[in-house]
Amino acid sequence: MGEKSAQKRQHILDTSRRVFAEKGFKNVTMKDIVEACGISRGGLYLYFDSPDQILLEILHMEAEETDDLFTGHISEEDTAADILTLFLKEQKKELLQENDSLTVAVYEYFFAHKSTDKNSMLRRRFDAGVKVLEKLIEAGIATGEFYCENPKGAAANIMYVLEGMKIKAQTSGITEKMVDEQLTYIMEGLIIE
Amino acid sequence: MGEKSAQKRQHILDTSRRVFAEKGFKNVTMKDIVEACGISRGGLYLYFDSPDQILLEILHMEAEETDDLFTGHISEEDTAADILTLFLKEQKKELLQENDSLTVAVYEYFFAHKSTDKNSMLRRRFDAGVKVLEKLIEAGIATGEFYCENPKGAAANIMYVLEGMKIKAQTSGITEKMVDEQLTYIMEGLIIE
Amino acid sequence: MGEKSAQKRQHILDTSRRVFAEKGFKNVTMKDIVEACGISRGGLYLYFDSPDQILLEILHMEAEETDDLFTGHISEEDTAADILTLFLKEQKKELLQENDSLTVAVYEYFFAHKSTDKNSMLRRRFDAGVKVLEKLIEAGIATGEFYCENPKGAAANIMYVLEGMKIKAQTSGITEKMVDEQLTYIMEGLIIE
């Protein structure tokens, strides 16, 4: 597969991403992707065998980018509270964005692939989030910004809440006010006023 | 509708519930339901037009039952901490049970029906949960069991965490230990030692 | 499946037989059969899952009919030579008929299903033929019509020759004269002039 096909492959991934963001995972057929990409039925099969494979590849790509962002923040010279605030602001933005998100597609995908070890991706992402937050909280305690008796529990709490908000946003809806209130609740639980 | 019809309708709902619990929502076809119920294809259409409608009806039934249970607990003569512990234990049980749960079906259903006002069901359930927990926490504060500066935030926190755990359980898996640790974290944040 | 569907099933088998006779086995698709039968795509699948299954069922039907014919001849009151001549005449007729024969379909089918025990059908048919012919030759010897030192070998010889002629007819062609000459050769080898 030469240079040209790498371009096309990328084009398929990019276009499919939009399709998945729009329709979730279960509703996306190879035909949908073919039509969105403006290529031929057989052409798609030269690159991918199934929507599963395409989504998985998209997720792998995004995972790399996300990891970069994640660790990027930590290396800043801000205070722990600043970093945490920034992180939560990011999450809030992602949470509230309506159309460009793969959230539903990801959930649907992993509902259908619960047992495979592919799902270690989600687990890893969660565990990584907990670990980073734990470190951050501990750093904040060291600098006297935060008070917390159980940093690991607090970190997990944040991750669960974010996950809960994400799913709520996609099923019964969530308002910016609701998000803000909960994030404020979390910050206030940590910060020493 | 005669008595017999009502029976048959109920039979379809009961059987379909098992099907949805097993296969989620998106994977369930009218054919699946017909086969599980042991009725004729045409027969099913006399009662329901789509899996959507069937699941919705099942959820309405369950909602009534659940409300009963919910308020049932509150009327007990236990302490607030006891009631909260009991409530969380219930939630934990539901969380960890593998096969009899409609969790995935519900999520998949509401992914597909985000915009309709039908989803007010989920919202109502969530809001009701928050309200009950808020009352409970305030009651605990009044009796001196709990300390909490923001009962509403704490209540919402619990609901988000439960939601987050539920989705995590269904996608990347969750262990009993993880649940226990987080529930302990939550209780310790409230209880005055 | 009620009476009506049995009729339809039979109609499919009858029509498919013509299709197989015309196009062999490998060239026949479900689509061909659907079109020949004048039914819907999905309709065919209510009765059969694949061309394999259809052909196999046709062959089973034919096998029963053939068996009847076979044993029917033996029970006649003719001489052994008469019966053998009649049998060979039958075979010749089948051999030379162009369009109504499943020969090619059967060969193609069993090329593709060599290893299964389904092919015991062909083997049984062959073995049965040998046995009947052997009995017939022995009967002829007993009545003084035939002379033969190795009835079993002669019987097998006839079956192999018939098989050889059949395949030759379907691949490089065979003339009535060629068939007659070989059948005469065979008869002359048996009959005491």
Added chain:
Amino acid sequence: MGEKSAQKRQHILDTSRRVFAEKGFKNVTMKDIVEACGISRGGLYLYFDSPDQILLEILHMEAEETDDLFTGHISEEDTAADILTLFLKEQKKELLQENDSLTVAVYEYFFAHKSTDKNSMLRRRFDAGVKVLEKLIEAGIATGEFYCENPKGAAANIMYVLEGMKIKAQTSGITEKMVDEQLTYIMEGLIIE
């Protein structure tokens, strides 16, 4: 066509032969051949337009080689019985060999090309066989080895039997014992004890 082209052409033929031997004719696609040969899709089309054409060319090559072998035997200084025995032994070997044989491919090919004059190849091969055997039997009669009233009929008989065995081997299977018994039957019918 340069030397290199001729080499490539030959490489395609040699490789395709293995493919046909393994999968018959009907199951072989241009794709199969391309993959087996390790050449490009377009590259194959520079030399051949279809599997038909490739197989036909293979058969032409083999025919030349076979003819050489055939006449080679006759020119030996052995007795007629020796030559016939040798010939039958060859045939038996070919008959019983499982994997390297084009038998099925050839049959499938000629099922699909019954009406063209291309099939004169099979006919010529058959007729040549009959003629050689006839000559051989007559030679045996002349030397007093054989007794036979109808050499042409006997020769045709042998060819039909071989054909019948070949097809039986490929469809319902044949054992070495069965082959030996029939070949013995044939020899005993000729030889003067």
Added chain:
DNA sequence: CATGAATGAGAGTTCATTCAT
């Protein structure tokens, strides 16, 4: 009311064949 046969739309997948490079 109830049945289940029948329909036809639509998804998936594979390949022969072409053509720009």
Added chain:
DNA sequence: GATGAATGAACTCTCATTCAT
């Protein structure tokens, strides 16, 4: 000559939905 990406036709199979009985 040679490549292999691209196309589109063809086939398989499954269901939602209807309708005569």
